[in-house]
Amino acid sequence: EIVLTQSPDFQSVTPKETVTITCRASESIGSSLHWYQQKPDQSPKLLIKYASQTISGVPSRFSGSGSGTDFTLTVNSLEAEDAATYYCHQSSSLPITFGQGTRLEIK
Amino acid sequence: QVQLQESGPGLVKPSETLSLTCSVSGGSITTYCWSWIRQTPGKGLEWIGYIYDSGYSSYSPSLKSRLTMSVDTSKNQLSLRLSSVTAADTAVYYCARTRTGRNSFDSWGQGTLVTVSS
Numbered sequence: 574e575i576v577l578t579q580s581p582d583f584q585s586v587t588p589k590e591t592v593t594i595t596c597r598a599s600e601s602i603g604s605s606l607h608w609y610q611q612k613p614d615q616s617p618k619l620l621i622k623y624a625s626q627t628i629s630g631v632p633s634r635f636s637g638s639g640s641g642t643d644f645t646l647t648v649n650s651l652e653a654e655d656a657a658t659y660y661c662h663q664s665s666s667l668p669i670t671f672g673q674g675t676r677l678e679i680k
Numbered sequence: 681q682v683q684l685q686e687s688g689p690g691l692v693k694p695s696e697t698l699s700l701t702c703s704v705s706g707g708s709i710t711t712y713c714w715s716w717i718r719q720t721p722g723k724g725l726e727w728i729g730y731i732y733d734s735g736y737s738s739y740s741p742s743l744k745s746r747l748t749m750s751v752d753t754s755k756n757q758l759s760l761r762l763s764s765v766t767a768a769d770t771a772v773y774y775c776a777r778t779r780t781g782r783n784s785f786d787s788w789g790q791g792t793l794v795t796v797s798s
Contacts, residue, residue: 574741607784616774616788617725623784660725664782668740669715669727 575599577661579672587680590651594675596644596661605665608637608646611674612657620659621646653679682707684775684789692796698765702758702775702789709733709756713778715785716749716760718771726771730781731758738781765796 576599586592596606604624609617619628621637624644634649648655656679661672688700702714716728729739731749739747748761758775772793776785 605782609785616791617785618788619784619786622786628786662725662784664778664784667738667781668742669730669781671725671727673724 574668575602575663575666575670577663577670577672579659579661579675581675582673583676583678585678585680586651588651588653591647591649592651592677594646594648594659594677596639596646596672598642598644598663598665601641602663602665604640605663606637606639606644607662607664608635609660609662610655610657611660617660648677651677651679655679682777682787684777684787686773686775686789686792688773688792688794690793690795692765692769692794693798694766694796695764698760698762698769698794698796700760700773700792700794702760704756704758704777709751709753709758713781713783714751714758715776715778715781716758717774717776717785719774719791720771728760728762728773730778732781767796770794770796 578597606624608621611617625637636647658674658676660674683705685703692698710733715730731737746763750759772791774791775789777787
């Protein structure tokens with residue numbers, strides 16, 4: 574099973590800051606890494622697919638990069654509505670796995 | 681815009697079988713792959729398994745011995761059955777759609793909380 578480790582677990586940031594969340598895979602997964610945003614009492618929402626591909630309707634301040642074992646999600650010019658937990662997910666091999674999540678607090 | 685809606689009992693007794701249904705509207709259940717995912721505070725998001733409209737499925741090794749998934753294309757519904765449940769199966773259960781088993785989850789249901797307790 575591929576283990577995804579996200580860092581940090583929690584980050585408190587101010588509006589307009591830029592934040593970077595990392596996801597490290599226990600073995601190479603190519604670019605089969607996806608990012609989701611989950612707000613309280615909501616289901617996860619797809620933000621980025623295949624490491625860096627944008628999703629229609631997702632604000633352009635969200636971007637992703639990486640390949641192999643190391644991936645990053647960057648949120649530029651944070652807004653209050655970006656307060657959420659962010660998860661990575663690998664679809665390279667079964668079983669499908671998720672990172673443990675990174676909770677983002679906006680001060 | 682496809683919509684997914686999970687339904688089923690919110691309370692299941694230990695050792696009994698958990699049964700959930702996911703109803704798909706606004707799109708066909710065919711040509712996609714459908715997963716069940718659960719979420720607990722302690723273990724985060726956990727993939728349970730997926731199934732195609734053909735009935736082909738793949739299950740999480742940790743749940744495989746207790747799990748049955750099925751699809752009813754005439755009703756545009758998926759079903760999940762998890763037997764011999766324990767408190768560790770208490771979670772919010774989601775159904776989610778992917779293009780294939782190797783893609784991102786582009787649509788999710790709202791989730792349904794299932795509590796295992798006597």
